[in-house]
Amino acid sequence: MPQRQPTPNDTLKSPQVLSDHRVKISIYAPKASEVTVSGDFPGGSPSMKLEKGEIGVWSVTIGPLKPDYYTYTLTVDGVRTMDPKNPVIKQGINSLENMMAVSGQETAFQDNKSVPHGEVRQVWYQSTSLDMPRRMHVYTPPGYEKSNTKYPVFYLLHGGGDDDSGWSTVGRANFILDNLLAAGKAKPMIVVMPNGSMPIRSTPGAMNPQAMTQMRTMFADELLKEVMPYVEKNYRILTGRENQAIAGLSMGGFQTLDVTLDIPVMLTPFGDTDTPKRKWFKEPDGLTMLVFFS
Structure with missing residues (x-):
């Protein structure tokens, strides 16, 4: 059996919370035509478009965001999907959403x-x-x-x-x-x-x-x-x-x-x-x- 070839997805991290409270969301989807993200952050409704890089990684940087906990979901070619690199999930009665945290003094009470x-x-x-x-x-x-x-x-x-x-x-x-x-x-x-x-x-x-x-x-x-x-x-x-x-x-x-x-x-x-x-x-x-x- 031939060995699996490594891909950029192997080392991809998402979401990445940057030092200035901006957040970078990424997904490896080399065959996709369009990827968007929606969430309860400013600009996240109805959605924001991700840009495709040369190696098939789509990404967008949002914010800076106020310290808080946020939810988001990705849509790849019209199909709603979870961020496969983020295991933190919010469960609802009809759907699942990813969660991300932007830490700061404002969130200290719930840390x-x-x-x-x-x-x-x-x-x-x-x-x-x-x-x-x-x-x-x-x-x-x-x-x-x-x-x-x-x-x-x-x-x-x-x-x-x-x-x-x-x-x-x-x-x-x-x-x-x-x-x-x-x-x-x-x-x-x-x-x-x-x-x-x-x-x-x-x-x-x-x-x-x-x-x-x-x-x-x-x-x-x-x-x-x-x-x-x-x-x-x-x-x-x-x-x-x-x-x-x-x-x-x-x-x-x-x-x-x-x-x-x-x-x-x-x-x-x-x-x-x-x-x-x-x-x-x-x-x-x-x-x-x-x-x-x-």
């Missing part, structure tokens, strides 16, 4: 630092309400396995298009909590990140209001009848309204509102004491967050 770390586990349970296996991610604080301590619990809900892995990948909730605990700015807690995307059928295109209402009702039932009882049975948590909180991003904000209005004596909206006020914030990226204040 993987040399501090005691908690654990994030993928937990599967059988949902009797939906008659199917379901998954959630659960964060336990440092030292959980070696103690008998009971902890407060925080239910953290993701936004639309994501699944239960979102908060521990692109959201980096576990590293944020590790750093806050190490700095004495938070109390140890268990964080439950359930899957808020529900299995419903809808017409193609934008989800109609009836389907959205159905999905929100289904999630409230799933959280109250399946997720919370499972957590109470399998984890050492403190019960009572003062020891249980809930918050969410975008779609998760709506779900937070649904659940807390239905069962205000069981869960405390994040930041609430007795009577919550609701306020809308428009984020720079266009997402709307629902935040509760006392």
Whole structure:
């Protein structure tokens, strides 16, 4: 059998974060006619074209970018593909995206630092309400396995298009909590990140209001009848309204509102004491967050 000949792909690196916070994205595709990249960075929507070099490597340099975590995907001759040189993936309910990090002081709060770390586990349970296996991610604080301590619990809900892995990948909730605990700015807690995307059928295109209402009702039932009882049975948590909180991003904000209005004596909206006020914030990226204040 003839030996495989080396190619530029063997030593190719992508993405490359440069010292001035620009990022170079590359892919080896010698037979391609067009390659583009799209993502949540400035200029990444709808897409940017890569230029082909003499050795079949397509590349583009974007930025400089503000320190943050970004997602992107490549399209080669009309076919959406992942960056084969980047193993860091963000999983959604309908797609996969690559992730890249531009480090700086602004991202220090979510960096993987040399501090005691908690654990994030993928937990599967059988949902009797939906008659199917379901998954959630659960964060336990440092030292959980070696103690008998009971902890407060925080239910953290993701936004639309994501699944239960979102908060521990692109959201980096576990590293944020590790750093806050190490700095004495938070109390140890268990964080439950359930899957808020529900299995419903809808017409193609934008989800109609009836389907959205159905999905929100289904999630409230799933959280109250399946997720919370499972957590109470399998984890050492403190019960009572003062020891249980809930918050969410975008779609998760709506779900937070649904659940807390239905069962205000069981869960405390994040930041609430007795009577919550609701306020809308428009984020720079266009997402709307629902935040509760006392």
